[in-house]
Amino acid sequence: MNSATAEASTMTQTWRPLCTKADLVPHSGVAAWIETPEGPAQVALFYLPGHATELYAVDHRDPFSGANVIARGIVGDLSGAPVVASPIYKQHFRLDDGHCLEDEAVRLRCWTACFKGDQVMIRV
Numbered sequence: 001m002n003s004a005t006a007e008a009s010t011m012t013q014t015w016r017p018l019c020t021k022a023d024l025v026p027h028s029g030v031a032a033w034i035e036t037p038e039g040p041a042q043v044a045l046f047y048l049p050g051h052a053t054e055l056y057a058v059d060h061r062d063p064f065s066g067a068n069v070i071a072r073g074i075v076g077d078l079s080g081a082p083v084v085a086s087p088i089y090k091q092h093f094r095l096d097d098g099h100c101l102e103d104e105a106v107r108l109r110c111w112t113a114c115f116k117g118d119q120v121m122i123r124v
Contacts, residue, residue: 043060056113
């Protein structure tokens with residue numbers, strides 16, 4: 001991808017409603033389905049009330065096992081960064097950028113998510 005392609009991709013991103021705040025579980029994950037320009041995707045949403053960033057959206061698919069389980073992972077904090085541990089092989093993924101702490105070559109896809117009133121919005 002060159003810079004012109006990256007700019008065009010950014011320009012076509014739009015905010016879409018995903019669910020409501022009532023659908024989220026504090027300090028835990030829930031899975032959701034979204035349509036992206038690349039096709040459908042499963043997203044793991046993590047709601048961390050009281051943190052500087054309260055809402056994170058990453059791939060629900062575990063890149064090591066291929067199973068859609070990341071939303072079921074254990075949420076924690078390693079070296080000051082919020083993480084989720086995959087429930088299958090226990091790799092830790094940073095919620096802010098998706099990088100795996102045990103293998104920096106592996107990462108989860110991330111989306112920008114926010115609250116608009118009680119609505120959870122995601123940029124795709």
